[in-house]
Amino acid sequence: MESSIKSKARELGFAACGIAKAGLVDEGTRTAYERWIAGNHQGDMEYLSRHLEKRFDPRLLVPNCQSIIVTAMNYFPDRQIPNDEWQIAYYAYGKDYHTIVKQRLFQLLEFMDNLRKEQGNPASEGCQRVFVDSAPVLERYWAQRAGIGWEGRNHLLIIPGMGSWFFLGLILTDLALQPDKPLPSRCGTCHRCVDACPTGALSLNEDSSTFMDARKCVSYLTIEQKKPISSDISSKMGNRIYGCDSCQKACPWNRFATPTTEAAFHASEALLDMRREDWQTLTPEAYEALFGGSAVKRAKYDGLRRNIDTIAEREKQ
Ligand code: SF4
Ligand code: SF4
Numbered sequence: 001m002e003s004s005i006k007s008k009a010r011e012l013g014f015a016a017c018g019i020a021k022a023g024l025v026d027e028g029t030r031t032a033y034e035r036w037i038a039g040n041h042q043g044d045m046e047y048l049s050r051h052l053e054k055r056f057d058p059r060l061l062v063p064n065c066q067s068i069i070v071t072a073m074n075y076f077p078d079r080q081i082p083n084d085e086w087q088i089a090y091y092a093y094g095k096d097y098h099t100i101v102k103q104r105l106f107q108l109l110e111f112m113d114n115l116r117k118e119q120g121n122p123a124s125e126g127c128q129r130v131f132v133d134s135a136p137v138l139e140r141y142w143a144q145r146a147g148i149g150w151e152g153r154n155h156l157l158i159i160p161g162m163g164s165w166f167f168l169g170l171i172l173t174d175l176a177l178q179p180d181k182p183l184p185s186r187c188g189t190c191h192r193c194v195d196a197c198p199t200g201a202l203s204l205n206e207d208s209s210t211f212m213d214a215r216k217c218v219s220y221l222t223i224e225q226k227k228p229i230s231s232d233i234s235s236k237m238g239n240r241i242y243g244c245d246s247c248q249k250a251c252p253w254n255r256f257a258t259p260t261t262e263a264a265f266h267a268s269e270a271l272l273d274m275r276r277e278d279w280q281t282l283t284p285e286a287y288e289a290l291f292g293g294s295a296v297k298r299a300k301y302d303g304l305r306r307n308i309d310t311i312a313e314r315e316k317q
Contacts, residue, residue: 123173
């Protein structure tokens with residue numbers, strides 16, 4: 001069954017698929033997460049401090065959960081906004097990944113259900129669930145456990161030979177599947193992501209692990225934070241108006257990145273054509289036309305407007 005699930009996942013457009021045995025996360029991961037929350041490093045993302053027991057044990061999310069199937073879908077765009085124009089993070093170039101990845105995971109689930117029926121083990125109500133950034137689950141931890149990559153010093157999942165431009169999606173199931181072997185980190189002595197971080201949100205610990213202070217991260221500040229962006233941070237934001245890809249662009253594993261075959265994740269001509277003056281005169285109507293069905297809707301018009309005004313103001317100085 002495991003190989004059938006993985007080959008169906010590939011057929012559905014997932015670049016990688018692996019299986020982990022469901023259980024409690026390890027003690028080190030739990031302690032580090034608890035310390036991070038206790039230090040309020042999650043900023044306004046208050047949801048990250050909720051449901052900690054479920055976050056540390058996915059079996060509490062799905063009754064009798066035995067296995068976690070982890071999938072990764074490539075979103076690396078075929079064409080990019082010119083470097084000297086204002087930047088949007090690659091993941092937000094196209095349509096909202098939540099919808100697309102979830103649709104594919106439901107197709108994978110349907111395939112699994114049919115296999116189960118053939119084997120006389122039909123799924124019972126509520127014994128399987130699909131998650132795409134939609135529940136308290138440590139996705140990158142489980143992706144590493146499922147053997148599809150490792151969590152790099154930039155705190156993103158790195159898939160060997162492919163890089164990190166991937167959306168993760170999970171299926172929690174009561175099926176007791178053969179788990180894959182976890183992958184060790186292959187960051188080695190590299191710390192290019194730390195060096196590339198414009199605001200010091202990523203810092204190197206003495207043991208060569210890294211610490212992430214979300215409150216300094218441009219991605220958090222331009223998308224999640226509702227307050228004005230401080231002048232100290234805006235002076236370091238460069239030309240980023242939505243998200244930040246610097247710790248991924250610096251990663252040597254991303255030299256293996258190839259453009260996604262999912263047309264929905266590519267940028268529209270209209271987005272690629274946007275210039276500073278277009279951003280500055282962006283109306284709510286033009287915003288809707290440009291970002292309808294896009295992940296940029298998370299920041300809403302007012303959020304994007306604030307980012308545009310912040311960068312425009314700083315560039316004037
Ligand atoms: S997304 Fe940008 S600001 Fe955030 S940690 Fe990475 S490089 Fe630093
Ligand atoms: S830049 Fe280097 S240290 Fe950072 S995630 Fe990539 S390989 Fe690891």
